[in-house]
Amino acid sequence: MKYRLTENVIEYEGKRLFQIQAVKNFQADQWYIQAGELGGYVESERNLSQQGSCWLMKRSKVMDNASVSGNAYVSGSSVISGNAQVFDNAKIVGSSKVTDNAKVYGSAFIMNCEIVGDDAQVFEFAVIAKAVSVVGSAKIYGNAEIDSFAKVGGECEIFDHALIKNQANVSGKARIFGKAIIQDDVHIWDNAVICDATIREKAKISGNARVIGNVIDICGSVALSDDAFIQSQSDFIYIEKFGLFETGLTIFNTENGFKFRYAGKAFNAEQFIVSSHKAIEEYQFFIDVIKQSKQKEKIMSVTNIGMHTLLQYPKSCVTHFYKTDQNIEIKFELKSHKMEYEAEYFINEMKLNIETLENLLSLIKNRKM
Numbered sequence: 001m002k003y004r005l006t007e008n009v010i011e012y013e014g015k016r017l018f019q020i021q022a023v024k025n026f027q028a029d030q031w032y033i034q035a036g037e038l039g040g041y042v043e044s045e046r047n048l049s050q051q052g053s054c055w056l057m058k059r060s061k062v063m064d065n066a067s068v069s070g071n072a073y074v075s076g077s078s079v080i081s082g083n084a085q086v087f088d089n090a091k092i093v094g095s096s097k098v099t100d101n102a103k104v105y106g107s108a109f110i111m112n113c114e115i116v117g118d119d120a121q122v123f124e125f126a127v128i129a130k131a132v133s134v135v136g137s138a139k140i141y142g143n144a145e146i147d148s149f150a151k152v153g154g155e156c157e158i159f160d161h162a163l164i165k166n167q168a169n170v171s172g173k174a175r176i177f178g179k180a181i182i183q184d185d186v187h188i189w190d191n192a193v194i195c196d197a198t199i200r201e202k203a204k205i206s207g208n209a210r211v212i213g214n215v216i217d218i219c220g221s222v223a224l225s226d227d228a229f230i231q232s233q234s235d236f237i238y239i240e241k242f243g244l245f246e247t248g249l250t251i252f253n254t255e256n257g258f259k260f261r262y263a264g265k266a267f268n269a270e271q272f273i274v275s276s277h278k279a280i281e282e283y284q285f286f287i288d289v290i291k292q293s294k295q296k297e298k299i300m301s302v303t304n305i306g307m308h309t310l311l312q313y314p315k316s317c318v319t320h321f322y323k324t325d326q327n328i329e330i331k332f333e334l335k336s337h338k339m340e341y342e343a344e345y346f347i348n349e350m351k352l353n354i355e356t357l358e359n360l361l362s363l364i365k366n367r368k369m
Contacts, residue, residue, distance in 0.1 A: 001023060001024075001050050002022060002023060002024055002026055002050055003020045003021060003022050003023055003039065003048070003050070004020070004021055004023055005018040005019075005020060005021075005042070005044075005045065006018060006019045006020065006021045006038070008038070010041060012041070012061060012063070013063075013081075015043055015063050015064075016043070017041035017042060017043055017061055017063060018041060018042060018043075018044075019038055019039070019040070019041050019058075020038070020039040020040060020041070020042060020048065020056060021036065021037065021038050021039065022034065022035055022036065022037045022038075022039065022055075023035055023036075026053055027053055028053050028054070028055035028071075028073055029053075029055070029071075029073040029091065031055070031057075033055060038058060039055060039056045039057060039058060039060075040056030040057055040058055040059065040060035040061060040062070040074065041056070041060070041061045041062070041063075042056070042061075042062050042063070043062070043063040043064065046065070046067065047062035047063060047066060047067060047068065047080075048062060048067070048068050048069075049067070049068065049069035049070070051069070052069060052070045052071050052072075053071045054068050054069055054070055054071055054072045054073065054087075055073055055074070056068065056074045056075075057073075057074065057075035057076070059075075059076060059077045060074040060075055060076060060077065060078045060079070060080075060092075061078075061079045061080070061081075062074065062079075062080040062081070063079070063080070063081050064081045064082050064083070065082065065083045066080040066081050066082055066083065066084040066085070066086075066098070066099070067080075067084075067085050067086070067087070068080060068086045068087070069085075069086075069087045070087040070088045070089065070090075070105075071088065071089045072086045072087050072088065072089065072090045072091070072092070072104075072105075073090075073091045073092070073093075074086065074091075074092045074093075075091075075092070075093045075094075076093050076094045076095055076096070077094075077095045078092045078093065078094065078095060078096040078097070078098075078110075079096075079097050079098075079099075080092065080098045080099070081097075081098075081099045082099040082100045082101065082102075083100065083101045084098045084099050084100065084101065084102045084103070084104075084115075085102075085103045085104070085105070086098060086103075086104045086105070087103075087104075087105045088105040088106050088107070088123075089106065089107045090104045090105050090106065090107065090108045090109075090110070090122075090123075091108070091109045091110065092104065092110045093109075093110070093111045093112075094111045094112035094113075095112050096110045096111065096112060096113050096114070096115070097113075097114045097115070097116065098110070098114075098115045098116075099114075099115070099116050100116050100117055100118060100120070101117070101118055101119055101120075102115040102116060102117055102119075102120040102121070102122075102134075103119075103120070103121045103122070103123070104121075104122045104123070105121075105122075105123045106123040106124040106125065106126075106141070107124065107125050108122045108123050108124065108125070108126045108127070108128070108140075108141075109126070109127045109128070109129070110122065110128045110129075111128070111129040111130070112129065112130060112131055113128045113129065113130070113131065113132040113133070113134065113146075114132070114133045114134065114135075115128070115134045116133070116134070116135050117134065117135045117136045117137060117138065117153070118136065118137055119136075119137040120134050120135060120136060120137060120138050120139075121137075121138075121139045121140070121141070122134065122139075122140045122141070123139075123140075123141045124141040124142050124143070124159075125142065125143045126140045126141050126142065126143070126144045126145070126146075126158075126159075127143075127144075127145045127146070127147075128140065128145075128146045128147075129145075129146070129147050129148075130147050130148045130149065131148070131149045132146045132147065132148070132149065132150050132151070132152070133150075133151045133152070133153075134146065134152045134153070135151075135152070135153040136153040136154045136155065136171075137154070137155045138152045138153055138154060138155065138156050138157070138158070138170075139156075139157045139158070139159075140152065140157075140158045140159070141157075141158075141159045142159035142160045142161065142162075142177075143160065143161045144158045144159050144160065144161065144162045144163070144164075144176075144177075145161075145162075145163045145164070145165075146158065146164045146165070147163070147164070147165040147166075148165045148166050148167070149166065149167045150164045150165055150166070150167060150168045150169070150170075150182075151167075151168075151169045151170070151171075152164065152169075152170050152171070153170075153171045154170075154171035154172045154173060154174070154189070155172070155173045156170050156171060156172060156173060156174040156175065156176070156188075157174075157175045157176070157177075158170065158175075158176045158177070159176075159177045160177040160178050160179070160180075161178070161179045162176045162177050162178065162179070162180045162181075162182070162194075163179075163180070163181045163182070163183075164176065164182045164183075165181075165182070165183045166183040166184050166185075167184065167185055168182045168183055168184065168185070168186045168187075168188075168199075169185075169186070169187045169188070169189075170182065170187075170188045170189070171187075171188075171189045172188075172189035172190045172191065172192070172206075173190065173191050174188045174189055174190065174191065174192045174193070174194070174205075175192075175193045175194070176188070176194045176195075177194075177195055178195040178196035178214070179196050179214060180194045180195060180196055180197055180198070180199070181197075181198040181199070181200070182194065182199050182200075183198075183199075183200045184200045184201050184202065185201065185202045186199050186200060186201070186202070186203050186204070186205075187203075187204050187205075187206075188204075188205045188206070189205075189206050190206040190207050190208070190209075190225075191207065191208045192205045192206055192207065192208070192209045192210070192211075192224075193209070193210045193211070193212070194211045194212075195211070195212045195213075196212065196213055196214035196216070197211045197212065197213055197214065197216035197217070197218065197230075198216065198217045198218070199211070199218045199219075200217070200218070200219045201219045201220050201221070202220065202221045203218045203219060203220065203221065203222045203223070203224075204221075204222070204223045204224070204225075205218075205223075205224045205225075205228075206223075206224070206225045207224075207225040207226045207227065207228070207266075208226065208227050208228075209224045209225055209226065209227070209228035209229075209230070210228065210229050210230065211224065211228075211230040212230070212231055213230070213231050213232055215232060215233065216230060216231075216232065216233060217233070218230075218236070220238055220240060220248075221238070221240065221248045222236065222238045222248075222250050223248065223250050223261045224236065224250065224252050224261070225261055225266050226254065226259060226266045227254045227255060227256070228252045228253065228254055228259070229253055229254050229255050230252065230253060234364070234367035235252060235253040235364075235367075236250060236251060236252040236253065236364070237250070237251045237252075237360055237363070237364050238250050238251075239360075242262070242353070242356075243262070243349075243353045244339070244341070244346070244349055244350070244353070245263060245339075247262065247263055248262075249261070249262045250262075251269065251360055251361065251364055253364070257269065257270070258270075258361060258364060258365070260272050260357070269357075269361050270361075272357070273354060273357055273358060273361070276350070276353075276354045276357070277354065279305075279306040279350070280306075280347060280350050280351065280354075282305050282306045283305070283306045283330070283343075283346070283347060283350075284347060286300070286302065286305070286321055287321070287328055287330075287343050287347070290321050290323050290328055291328065293323065295323065299321050299322065299323050300320075300321050301318050301319070301320045301321075302318070302319050302321075303318050303319075305319055306319065318332075318333045319331070319332055319333075320332075320333065321343075327342050327343065327344065328342075328343040328344075329341065329342055329343060330342075330343050330346050
């Protein structure tokens with residue numbers, strides 16, 4: 001027996017917690033605990049093992065069915081609750097929270113963070129610090145480090161020497177390992193796999209995308225999805241503002257050819273170009289019909305034609321054709337905004353965009369040769 005429950009009682013979240021007091025001298029982490037020294041608070045003796053050198057410093061609390069055992073050490077205003085387990089040589093410091101069925105063990109180090117989830121686990125030599133949130137069934141191990149407001153959840157695994165920091169968000173069944181660095185407002189989810197690469201700024205990686213290689217630096221608002229397979233910088237191209245819709249365009253390699261990601265969706269590159277040519281023909285058909293009409297002002301409104309069909313926009317996207325004394329105008333009406341173009345300009349811009357796509361696709365193919 002190394003401690004006893006004292007009569008010093010506090011109420012915390014509706015529970016009566018008893019302060020512990022050492023009854024013998026022993027070493028707890030870097031601290032030498034002397035008999036008579038007061039420690040933290042527990043709901044009962046099941047919360048802190050009498051075996052090993054595990055210990056709670058004065059402001060820390062363990063309650064419910066949670067347990068601290070082995071040589072684990074809890075300090076600061078940290079709270080261990082629910083069915084959480086902290087054991088081996090794990091350290092929980094600062095104002096950390098470990099709850100639900102979470103487990104922290106091995107030589108893991110947690111500082112000022114929340115480990116909350118059905119089966120969240122932090123173990124081996126993993127370090128979690130600075131307002132990080134780990135939820136769900138996420139597993140962080142090896143020498144992985146999660147830092148500075150990052151969020152980790154789902155069933156993802158982060159291991160080896162991977163570093164996640166600066167508000168990055170990793171979820172789903174993503175796997176981050178090797179010497180990967182994930183930082184800033186990056187979001188990685190689904191079944192994405194990142195090994196060794198650096199992903200930063202506002203990049204988004206999802207689907208079954210794989211990014212493997214220590215020479216890879218993905219930044220900006222690059223979006224990789226589906227079955228993207230990136231092994232070098234030459235496997236993708238990103239254009240920040242592309243086309244009449246002025247949205248980001250990513251061209252990326254897969255094991256089955258190249259794809260475009262545009263307007264939030266991924267398309268087979270060759271098929272997208274063919275469909276774009278067909279979209280121009282469709283617009284041109286309506287323009288030619290209107291040219292023959294003697295009517296002015298709005299001639300017709302059509303739902304889901306041309307680029308709207310190509311980009312799989314919802315049916316709320318309507319194309320209006322107008323005829324004036326000078327020219328024909330095309331107006332697009334979406335839920336969020338409206339766009340208006342002179343018809344000839346619009347067709348020429350679309351042709352230019354397709355030519356640019358063809359050139360970019362040729363460029364990235366030549367890179368791979």
